[in-house]
Amino acid sequence: MLTADDLLAVVRVHADRVHDAVRRLGCGPEDAVAVVERSALDLVEAARTEDLADPVGWWFARARVLARQVAGTGDDDLPVGGGVLGGDANQARLAEALEARPERERAALLLRDSYDLPAASVGTVLNLDANSAMEVVGAARLAFLPALLGGPSLSLAGHVVDLASLARLAEGGQPAARDATTRRHAQSCERCANALDAMERARRLLSGLTVVALPDAERDGLLGRVDAHAQQALASAVPFEEDDEEWEDEARRPYSVSLITLGLIVAVGLGIGGGVLASQARNASVEAQVKNFPLVTQAPVIVVPVMTPSPTVPPAVSPPPRVTYLPPSQTPVSTATATATATATATATQNQPVVTIDPTSGPNDTQITVTGNFWTPNATITVTYVTQINGAGDTVTATSDAFGFFSTTLRAHDPQPIPGPRQVAVTDGANNSSVTFTQT
Numbered sequence: 001m002l003t004a005d006d007l008l009a010v011v012r013v014h015a016d017r018v019h020d021a022v023r024r025l026g027c028g029p030e031d032a033v034a035v036v037e038r039s040a041l042d043l044v045e046a047a048r049t050e051d052l053a054d055p056v057g058w059w060f061a062r063a064r065v066l067a068r069q070v071a072g073t074g075d076d077d078l079p080v081g082g083g084v085l086g087g088d089a090n091q092a093r094l095a096e097a098l099e100a101r102p103e104r105e106r107a108a109l110l111l112r113d114s115y116d117l118p119a120a121s122v123g124t125v126l127n128l129d130a131n132s133a134m135e136v137v138g139a140a141r142l143a144f145l146p147a148l149l150g151g152p153s154l155s156l157a158g159h160v161v162d163l164a165s166l167a168r169l170a171e172g173g174q175p176a177a178r179d180a181t182t183r184r185h186a187q188s189c190e191r192c193a194n195a196l197d198a199m200e201r202a203r204r205l206l207s208g209l210t211v212v213a214l215p216d217a218e219r220d221g222l223l224g225r226v227d228a229h230a231q232q233a234l235a236s237a238v239p240f241e242e243d244d245e246e247w248e249d250e251a252r253r254p255y256s257v258s259l260i261t262l263g264l265i266v267a268v269g270l271g272i273g274g275g276v277l278a279s280q281a282r283n284a285s286v287e288a289q290v291k292n293f294p295l296v297t298q299a300p301v302i303v304v305p306v307m308t309p310s311p312t313v314p315p316a317v318s319p320p321p322r323v324t325y326l327p328p329s330q331t332p333v334s335t336a337t338a339t340a341t342a343t344a345t346a347t348a349t350q351n352q353p354v355v356t357i358d359p360t361s362g363p364n365d366t367q368i369t370v371t372g373n374f375w376t377p378n379a380t381i382t383v384t385y386v387t388q389i390n391g392a393g394d395t396v397t398a399t400s401d402a403f404g405f406f407s408t409t410l411r412a413h414d415p416q417p418i419p420g421p422r423q424v425a426v427t428d429g430a431n432n433s434s435v436t437f438t439q440t
């Protein structure tokens with residue numbers, strides 16, 4: 001059985017992602033906060049009463065169920081936000097393309113590619129085994145790219161190929177033995193090769209989606225309440241007390257009612273933040289909502305760029321999400337300036353160009369994959385291996401796509417093969433960045 005500390009660790013790590021997911025699956029700001037808390041408390045109950053093999057998947061699954069009950073009437077009939085969950089033009093396009101996909105595909109893409117959850121957890125959420133979940137992910141990626149960038153359909157419907165295999169191969173890394181047949185096939189089948197490229201690209205783009213974080217006040221309050229509940233429910237094996245029964249009773253009511261109640265309880269318990277929420281509940285107009293969020297409008301968007309995860313990162317390792325806080329008023333914030341948060345580990349401006357290399361060390365003449373995000377769109381990118389003596393070693397150029405993404409390979413060649421750090425320098429004419437490669 002999970003301990004209270006295990007459970008709280010899961011909630012801490014994934015609270016912002018669960019919040020992002022329910023927002024993107026159609027919940028408004030207040031409902032989303034309520035769904036995150038409600039599902040987290042349900043997770044405590046589930047951990048108390050059953051042996052949860054996949055608590056992360058269980059939580060996302062529960063949140064998805066609640067989000068659907070709150071947000072929509074049917075599977076594919078969820079209200080869309082018109083891209084308001086995007087903090088800038090690129091993010092808005094990603095958000096709109098996601099919203100245009102059916103809810104099930106949207107969930108699969110968010111969970112696997114944006115949050116990098118294990119395939120088994122994606123399966124828990126979609127009520128499928130891990131392999132079938134990857135089939136859904138693969139098909140969803142193929143539908144997503146034309147939705148985002150236009151172009152012909154990439155669907156492999158009717159083509160005999162293992163879609164789950166292709167979806168796994170698109171994630172890079174060492175191919176599993178069971179995917180070897182599909183890999184060989186894709187090397188000689190143009191249709192599958194194109195599909196593989198598109199899946200890789202969709203995954204990279206989705207891995208750059210900013211996560212809409214819980215507002216700080218809501219997150220602190222939620223973690224405190226979940227912790228208190230978990231310590232009580234999980235540390236000691238005592239049966240339900242008054243507190244828990246309240247949750248049980250609420251579960252029998254329609255969620256729309258119980259969630260509004262919960263939202264108000266949360267609001268009242270939050271002091272200043274609660275006052276804001278409660279005021280918001282009384283004021284229907286967007287303008288009034290904005291007026292009630294003085295703190296939010298002063299610093300509307302908080303973006304913490306982190307390195308885009310390399311496709312070769314083992315799937316068990318979840319990358320830290322980029323965290324964006326969008327005002328609950330749903331006001332588009334295209335002109336917002338980025339502000340570093342107190343919790344940020346690095347200060348950076350919004351969409352500062354980033355570059356990653358893989359591998360980060362190796363002998364002379366290692367082939368390095370160089371990947372960049374947030375560079376000038378549709379620009380010529382020059383990548384140089386800076387040698388120890390003359391400076392400029394092998395140089396390659398690449399063209400960034402409409403999102404400022406590029407990927408290329410570079411030979412780490414130094415005529416002086418002395419072990420030590422070297423720089424891989426990247427420029428698009430306007431921006432420069434470099435990253436250290438350690439020659440061994």
Ligand SMILES: [Zn+2]
Nearest residue numbers: 161189191192
């Ligand atoms: Zn094929």
